[in-house]
Amino acid sequence: MKLLTANRLTDGLVLWYVEGSDLSGWTEDAALATRLEDEAAALLLDEWKARETEVVAPYLVPLIDENTLVKREYVREHVRANGPTAGQTAFDTARQHQRGEVF
Amino acid sequence: MYQYDQFDHAMVAARNAEFKDQVERRLKGELSEDQFKPLRLMNGLYLQLHAYMLRIAVPYGVLSSRQMRTFAHIARTYDRDFGHFTTRQNIQFNWIKLADTPQILEDLAAVEMHAIQTSGNCIRNTTTDQFAGAAKDEIDDPRPFAELIRQWSTFHPEFTFLPRKFKIAITGATRDRAAIRVHDIGLQLTDKGFDVYVGGGMGRTPHLGHLIKSGLPGDKLLSYLEAALRVYNRYGRRDNIYKARIKILVSALGPQEYARQVEEEWATLDQAQIDAPHAEIARIKSFFPQPAYAEKPFDVASLERAKAADAGFARWVRNNTLAHRRDDHVSVTISLKPTGLPPGDASSAQMDAMADAADRFGYGELRVSHEQNVILPHVAKADLYELYRLLDQNGLSSANVGKITDMIACPGLDYCSLANARSIPLAQDISQRFADAELTDKIGDLQIKISGCINACGHHHVGHIGILGVDKQGEEFYQILLGGRADEQAALGVITGKGLSAEAVPGALERLIKLYLELRTDETERFIDTVGRLGREAFAGALHEPA
């Protein structure tokens, strides 16, 4: 299972791909990211790699199961999803979304 | 400080117009990300972990109060209200929007600033002694030559696509506060001209620079640099990014052979077309006069009274001031290393406060040091207490300069897309562990330098204690290096003991420090001297929890 992530071209913010019944697209809230099957994820990645005027540097984040990142990616993706752990909490992305941590 | 004339203004305006056009073409899809990347990097714009990061040049670390206020404005208007001062004497903002950058660059141009060549495989901001023009031990002022190099290297058509980035540092004092031996080119200004060191650097394969030329006249500096860069541009490796810095070329050829090739290339150059004439050097020098010193009656007794009444002030004077060329002045370092906060960060309010401090007590001038602090180079001793109180009201009175908590730390995995491990939380833990002022002062001078990856932005190779974050199968681990130093006795630290988890590092440092306090001959023997006397192996055992 995989997550699709990228940065938005215009402001660089981290985005996560959501697929839903009534809407498909990007969100800044990692908690909403859709858990994608590997094949579907690969197709989506190719599609978004070509859409360079919308997002930059898309890639897939591998998951062990629905809520667990593979270890190699954990710290980096945790920081990308939640904002810096470094104490500038007033600016913390997680707080903007009124939640604790994702993953 | 240097002031732009019509040519300097035109140059920055032209670059801003060019970059604005490039941003528009990127947004429209006429430029691919791959094509745009080197262009945005040449203007200091990175894509980091969370957003775009803009690195703004502070040429040789010299800054006016007006420029500092512009940083505050950028932090407030375009970012999340803070900025980060770097080991390259620059500042970076972490949450910049691509579409805002042309306007930010325009705001900067209005105060004679830019982000040109703060990234990319080109000649980067030349760094120097943060006390240039003020320090008592100065032989000659390096700033005019740093400005000369700034102009020569700006938009140099031959050296815009070098094998890798290129960093030059200059010092003009007997104490090397600019770490010249760990730069691609390090310049030591002496009364006989320049000593030129080449091939220093940190990163994956650290090297100390080799002396390849002595007594190079200042008016031949540019043509010599041009020859040195041309040899590198032609023969530096381009097949492997980790072997592309000049240190690898110099060590492959041998310093003597490299020096010979430079001399040979130098002889082919039309030097008179490259070297600025004496009149231009004199013009640049005229921008760096001594300030119009205020003759303020200074009363030692009243300073002593203030110190006796306020222990915090006394400690701040002891640790954060440096002897000035004038006896009635000092240089003041504003520590950006308060307990528990990220090293090198300042809020917009703090930037404004530092600008106010410079206007009221420092002739309007500030400096950024490679240790990520801000300096007021000229402060009358009579003003010290008032200055201290102003800084204290703004959370800027940490009295730990040169001490164990005055750490260098790169942004690490909290911000940087290259990092393997976090640096800032570790620095925060260490600063809390050693927050006690009395203990800090007892330990004395000690430099901890932390990098979140092998690229060594946090200078871990030349920390008395260096800490390198590594990724070990998905977990953050930290290797400890001992014995490095960046000064005139430059040495590279060596990894000592096994890697530690983040939680284990502060305890290991505590044991290390305890052992040092037991082993030192007396309080005048600094940590680095004790390591030098006894060898780092004497300390290896202390890094690990006793079984």
Place this chain on the structure above:
Amino acid sequence: MSLLNSSHAPQLVSDQGEVNVNGWTLLADDDALGVDQAVLSFGRAINELDGLNGRYGVRVAPGDDVRKLAPFLSKVALIEVAFPGYRDGRGYSTARILRQDLGFDGELRAVGDVLRDQLFWMMRCGFNSFLLKDADPAGAIRHARSLYTHAYQSAADGLKPVWALRHPA
């Protein structure tokens, strides 16, 4: 739908913005020499130019030491400097050495990954023609020429360094 500018086929354009037809042909090392306007590889040029008559083109790759061409420059009308990738900057040194050390005054052409954003640097280093990947080669030249009216350092073009303008002789 946007179109990547560099997806356009390369066109030959001079530093004055004239778009021309490229009459030169790059020969493989075992091709016969009979053709008019032949471009030789660097290795072949060094080995064979001495015994040849007429004027040739030479293709210089990034790693080639262009000073080895010095004895034969009178037989060289065109030098093509290859930029296999945008970020390989060795060709800039090659060009300056040709112009300023060896005194080459023939056509100096940038070929390969040549995009409008490099033109300013290339012209300063002495290139006077380009196989440029751009929708509007003449406009790209015009744009590059209009951007910077001054330069901080001397190179192989006519721009005087600003210090010379600050201190007229």
